Amino acid sequence: MADVSHTRGDITSHPDVTEMRDRYARMLGGRDVALVDGPVFLLGLYCATSPWILHYTTSQPALVTHNLIMGIAIGVLALGFTTTPTRMYGLSWAMCAMGTWLIISPWIVGESPDAGVVVNNIIIGALAVVLGFVCAAASMKGKPQA
DSSP, X not given: OOOOOOOOOOGGGSTTHHHHHXXXXXXXXXXXXHHHHHHHHHHHHHHHHHHHHTTOTTTOHHHHHHHHHHHXXXXXXXXXXXXXXXXXGGGHHHHHHHHHHHHHHHHHXXXXXXXXXXXXXXXXXXXXXXXXXXXXXHHHHHSOOO
């Protein structure tokens, strides 16, 4: 009978180990994208659904549409960061701008927002700014200095 049990061995003896490491390094582009992309996507998902989670769909209809669109945009940025990190990490500064807009938007888009709506957008915006700076730092880390 054949031995079909899989023993966990060291991969360093694999004949293609250098090629696999090079391919993995090229794919990541020298960045830890997985640490940033997941939270950015979750932030976009929460931003898009926050009007229904916090129940301000009837009191702030303009902010409902606004947060839905901004959440979808943040989610699309996160998917772009994941699929093509070398091209998309230049847009990390757009994340910072979107976060700043989310902080001030309750007073511009909304009609006399209550404290819950304001605090929600401030938290979402602050997290977007912080994650945008983290993405920007990740993109700067991979670039050679001139």
